[in-house]
Amino acid sequence: MDPTVLQAGFDLLGDGRPETLWLGIGTLFMLIGTFYFIVKGWGVTDKDAREYYAITILVPGIATAAYLSMFFGVGLTEVEVVGRGTLDIYYARYADWLFTTPLLLLDLALLAKVDRVSIGTLIGVDALMIVTGLIGALSKTMLARYTWWLFSTIAMIVVLYFLATSLRSAAKERGPEVASTFNTLTALVLILWTAYPILWIIGTEGAGVVGLGVETLLFMVLDVTAKVGFGFILLRSRAIMGDTEVPEPSAGEASAAD
């Protein structure tokens, strides 16, 4: 199918890239998210909360830079693929994921309070997931691209399985507040992360069912939700405060907080 069957966007820079509209919006959302988290976290003194803030601010922070580089065309290259011609590859997206996905997983691992070996294993498999995806993105035959996509997807399933089983059990032991926040965040990660390989396989780098404009729009929505949305849910939760057994707020406290 013609990769430009579904196309969307607006060429903001006049360089023939309609997807710059979505890249510009993505840059803006990531920047707003970064500043929102900085303002929200300013003056926080709780030891554990500081760690969550440090990680969660850096995630949209680096994504802002990645989106800006893609917006200006710095994070873009062309790959010659046998039978498909020249593909535009936004490589900055993969570099962004190499940086941000380990940090998102660290947030969840800190919430579940698992040991450092578990954190290392989780992040190791995550790195494998992104690196195999990178190899696929640069491969010059469709067979190689799909094979690396499969490896990457299997690694992603392992990461998600680990989150949904052992980390979930560990979070449950830390009390209802932590368990509730962890379950919400894990559900978000399970849904959003599963959408990435699906979008890749139907997008311009895979089967080419959707054009670069729609693909960029959908990746932008996924990225903003997986980074800013994730951080918003995490940082408004009382589960990030020091002690595991945070007392339930009384009715008066709850209404005062609102």
Next chain:
Amino acid sequence: MTDDSTETVAVLNTTSAVGIGVCFLLAVVALFALPTLERQGIGFETAFWMVSAVELVTALGIIYFVLNLHEEPE
């Protein structure tokens, strides 16, 4: 965000705080470095893997520094 006044303020490990900042800056610079690397005569794939390695290493650095963000109590 408000904190309970009863809690003790944790002491930041300055080295870790600086380390997080340095790693973040390196990661940002790396995102824009590929065209410069190519102008230095480095091929795209080599430059690409160099950038990717910087992103991964800086992420690991940040994880290390975040896990050691506070001074251990005496």
